[in-house]
Amino acid sequence: MLVFEDLHWCDDASMDLLIETAKVNDDQPSLMLFAFRPDEAAPSWRLKRWLEAEYPDRSTQISLTPLSDQDSGALIDELLPDVARSDAVRAGILERTQGNPLFLQELAAAIRTDGPTDAIPPTLQALITARLDTLEGDTRRTLQLASVIGRSFDEPVLGAVAGDGSELRTRLDTLEGAGLIRRTGEREYAFHHSLTQEAAYETILLRDRRALHHQVGAAMEGLFAGRLEEFAPVLAQHFEAASDDERTLRYAGLAGDHAARLYANADAIAHYDAAIEVALRLGADADLLGHLYPARGLVLQLVGRYDEAEQTYDELREHAGRSGDGSAELQAVMSLTTLYATPTPKFDVAKGRLASQEAERLAAELGDHEAESKALWNLMNLNVYGSGDPREALEAGERSLALARELDAREQIAFTMTDLWRPYVWVGDLAAARRTLEDARPIWRELDNLPMLTENLASSANVRRFTGDDDQALALAIEARSVAESIGNLWGIAFACMASAEVYLDRGDVGGAIDLMRDAIEMGERVGFLAPLATTRAALAVVYASLGDHGGALRTVEAADEVATERLPSARPAVLMALAQIHLLAGELAEAEARLAECDVELLPEAARTQASLSVPLVEGSIALARADHDRAIEEADALVDRLDRAHLLIYRPEALLLKGRALAAAGRTSEAEGTLRQARSTAERLGHRRILWEILAELGDVVDGEERPTIVAEARNIVETMAGTLEEELRACFLGLPQVRAVFEPDGKDP
Template sequence: MLPKKMLQKPFKKKILDKSISLLPDTYKEVVPYLGYLLSIPLSSEFEKKIKYLDAENVKIQIGVALRNLLLAAARQKPLLLIIEDYHWINATSLELLGFIFDFSKPAPLLVVCSSRPDKESLGYQAKRCIRESLGDRFNEIILKPLDAEESSKLADNLLSISELPAKLKDRLLSKAGGNPFYLEEIFRSLIDHGYLVYASGKWKPTPQFSMPDIPDTVQEIIFARLDQIDSDLKSLLQQASVIGRNFLVHILEYITKIDSLMMSLYLATLEEFDYIRILTKDPKLEYIFKHPLVQEVVYNSIPKKSRRELHRQIAETIEYLQHDRLDEFTEMLAHHYSHSNDYNKAIAWLKKAGKRAKERYANDEAIKYYQNLISISDRISSKQSAILLQQESYKALGDILSLKGEYVKAIKNYDEMYRVSKDIVTHSTARRKKANVFFHQSKFDGALNILNEAEEMIREKSPEATLELSEIYLLRGSIYEVRGLSTKAQKEIEMALRLIEKLKPDEQIITITAKGYTKMASIFRGRGDYDQATEMYMKSKDLWEELNNKRGIANTTHQLGIVHHMKGDYKKAIRCNKESLTIVEEIGDKKGIAATSGSLGVMYSYLGDYEKALEYHQKNYKISEEIGDRRGVGSACSNLAKIYLMRGDHKQAQAHFQKYLDISEQIGDKVGMSAALGNLAILFLRINKLDKAEEYLLRTERILRELGNKQLLITAYTYLAEVQLLKKGSIKKALEFTDNALSLAEEIGSKPGMAESYHMYNRIYGSMKEYSRAEENLQRAVKLLTEVGRIKEVINIYKEYAQMLKDAGETERAGKYMKKAEEIDQKSRES
């Protein structure tokens, strides 16, 4: 056996050389992910691009890397990619294929997929999506069964048998039913059985020819042929079939104890009989069965007991021969041991394969491994071990299905986890995870009820129980936060953090604590308490740095940038986001790069640097589109629209806001829908289409009430108030909407929301020339905005009120407020 490094070196060099030649400027964005996909260790420079990414981002990067490499190859010269037996494609390969198909600019790349018309296969079900994605670049050629004349021609082409009895030929063509593979196999069967011989350059019936029995199916033909070959050859072929459709010769030699010379002769004979063909010679000789049906029939010809024993022998052989690189054979070992009677080894390797698939975001593969573990659990002797295996597998299945958005199936598995488990903490965990699914479905009341049930179960004081209880409080806090109940949310998260402090810190505990601080920061930020938010984000950042978790550091730094942005300190906000961008670019987190670029675009737009803002928003759009993140594409469209709106290009702004709305509706993103509708309403306000603005704001309000998002409802109500204000004579309605906004802001303790409401009162009373009431509300707004550090907004509302007074002829009063604005602006610049 060649040493590991010798086997991997040629592949490593090929990947590097090909990537550099095709993508000389960006090969470093391709090599790490291809190496990971092929389990080839690379230098530390490349490996750190994988180290800090989660499973979803690794999957995205692999897809993007493959697509970019193929497109680069296609642009050098037209490229043909052939996928045989597409009807057997698995979900992971299909997702990668989706990435290849998902590009905006056509390229000279032809992908040919040969497939049976199997309506139950994943490939068939995905065909509609691929057709929609490619449009007129998609073409389907449906091959019908051969008719009688075509079948007869094929038979004549396969074998020139002028003396074949017409009656037999008619029977063969009738049985074939237009299937070319059947015809090929039946003629080979006639040869194997000695009915046909080759003489004088053509095939002819033997002198003692008699009418043979004709099998009904291809499988029966293959089985009949198999019975005709030498017993040693048959045994060898059967053992090869257990290895798989393709098999390495050195593994076959080891399990059969046949020497290399004799093995070469046997394999050459089987190749001549058209059962197998060489797949590759480098770095190891590997054969493949000519057709999947051949391997299937040969495999099924082995008694089940013998098959299980062969699977065990093959697995043990792989463990022995590949002992220094077993990780690369995880899936193969899981397959063979799971089909053997060695249940302990089967469980061990299925767990590894399931975990590995989950880490690679190969969710459908992971599901199969965990389902297999549940099946095996019934066969192990220890009842306690069986229970632990089942609850672990049901938990993993629930987590994967929840991640996929298959919530009904996820709940079913969490319920099964609850049913099979015997300990209280696991019962509680099963319920909490079910509550988390409800949370993602926006079923907040149901989620809270389940969490209360889960909390009631915890009676013990063990570290496991304490950790579980803290997780319950954290989830409950998240639900309250989404519903705008920030005081309740803060209380829950504080209780969670107090509990966690009692536990011995390890990586899991530190991670949960960091996330808890981040949640607290989010609550403070929502209220406008930016100093407290900053403190919490800094605590979270310190913990991520302790773990050297670069994604955590980058995310927290990004959030700190948003806090500085909300305080109006755009330069500090930009510094934080550039620091975050450097980290996410270093670790190859494309989602992070896109999000941070979008934030930088927003910040530059507030500084009035629209060119720089546009550059970052376009970068966000390009990356989001590249990785297939439709929500990200929609968000980037919204940000681009805001730039166009600021520039006065209302047509482009409306087109981009509408695209954001269309995408949000297509993917069912209600938060996105409310944001897009709200932004379109603001656009209509700008161009004085007040009825249209009101229509869109009322649609926004309905969605936000459904979501229970009180923070955004405050903004919706203040804009509705503005519409009524601009509609002369609708002052009463304007005040009612402002009352609604202030009531919500006070309920959730949002200082920015209260300031927004008081500012609207200022505008309403100012329009009524009730200046004392207008100025009373103006000062309330200024006080709150000053407390939260939003000085630029203070300057703007003073200027706005000064202009209102000036337009009303109150020149002296207007000058007083304009002077205040200028003084604050000057102090701000000096500081």
């Protein structure tokens, strides 16, 4: 059993850790008790919502209500001696405390000390304050100094401020005996209740508080000189309360950096905000322009708050212009270029190109070659995501990489290599794509840049899948998701889910693939990652259609089209391709042809462009086959197989061979059809692609001789049953009701 108290005081990073800890219930039985105030503004409220969403059947909320008169009476009996608890005293306590156990305890303590007099204050806060007034002077001062430190405090810090020497421990023992503080460690204490700490703090004159906070901060600087980064948030608070702006700026910035490295993003933003406010007041341009604005912008991007990130970079740019700081202005322009060049809600090719050109100009003026390398990297991404020129993208990427290597700019080397794989795939050089990703990965590990390590791993999974190495692709995608989850990187989780889903789908775990696609879409919505909202939704719609859920397919593809049309135009060809496939599966050939005619796959970024361009001949060939144009279907299939062979790709090879086998069989060329379908079967089995394998087996069963047919059809039926078992009930019923699925059960008179 684990008990977590006072979680309303918890910070966001600790709450993230707590939520991850709560997931232990998935693997082993445990009981966790979380206690916190019902405050919707506190981080603890996020835990409440999470438990309600993730574990509604395994969590119970207990809302504490005031004690009943009976329970209050039992507590009175425990706290007051017989002589002090007459019926009148009991009735008075019950009336005043109204079931508040803390009020009852404090009132009982006052009665034990002073007797049941009318002089006892009427409210809890006043009662606590009056009780503090009864303390001996030095002991009361010790409690006041402790309240400046915080709700919990260390004896060494208190001793450094109080200067009481050996008397301090005696006073702490007195306060502990009075129930005002409690020992939490060998030399660590905490106030019995936050109200006690607040009451003690309020008794300090305002003019004295600043000086005391300064003393506490200075004492902590000396005692924890080797751990200032760890204590930076507390130091920033004390020096802010002391009106020491210089030290507040130092420690707020340090706290932001420390939180950012730990991916405690909400805390990092709050610390950077505090530091920027002080820096503006001080006119500390070097801190503002060189560090605080860029750091805040990066964290805001990481958590998907793109409007605020853009505003931060605009403020940096404006401030740099006023200050005449060309380097800071260049930093702002490059940050804006990166924001506009990636598939976020701020993606904008026109703005990105203008910013990229300005960045190149500023970099040349300043002789900043590292910035020039970054500008070229951004230009490469603008071409990739903005339907640009593949050769310009590749040239810009290779120039960026060469320049970064000359400068030994490790981070920029890794950034460029991690994105350079897309232009390489674009021009058909998968070996180079794979190599650049593998070369970048150890640099991200060395730099401990986990968001970019996630990006690299998921991208590598995509490249591996193109070449048929699904085991390694899935391993990379799983590692990517694990890394992303460890830092709460929703973008990375979505990207990893997208990579994993394709492998699950090919292997016949269609239900698992659907779950991953839905996860990717959910994460994309939460963080503003547009690709899964358009392309993954479109792919999910095709899956629904292939399972016989035509209505679900159309609803899903409509949602994808809305995102592509309004927010990510480069993804619209993927949506049109999905629509063509959905119409084809429904037998609506004219609609399928119309959507395919609108689909310009060259507008898609890599690797969606390559995948879609491989799908086109499959759809065109399938339409030809449905129209009994067997020769055209065979030509499309042969052309696709030839292209795959030349590029050393295995993706879609079984599908192309199945299309050719079907066309040959329909044309009456049974012997050729059997050979082609056996080749398709062998390829699908080698790849482990069971989703297409059952269709290949079903077709092969129709062209082989009678003795072998039952065995082949039985194998197809087993795969169908396994696939159906991965689906939720409604989708399973749709799938098993498809004519081609029912056909694999009918020879033996079995129902699916």
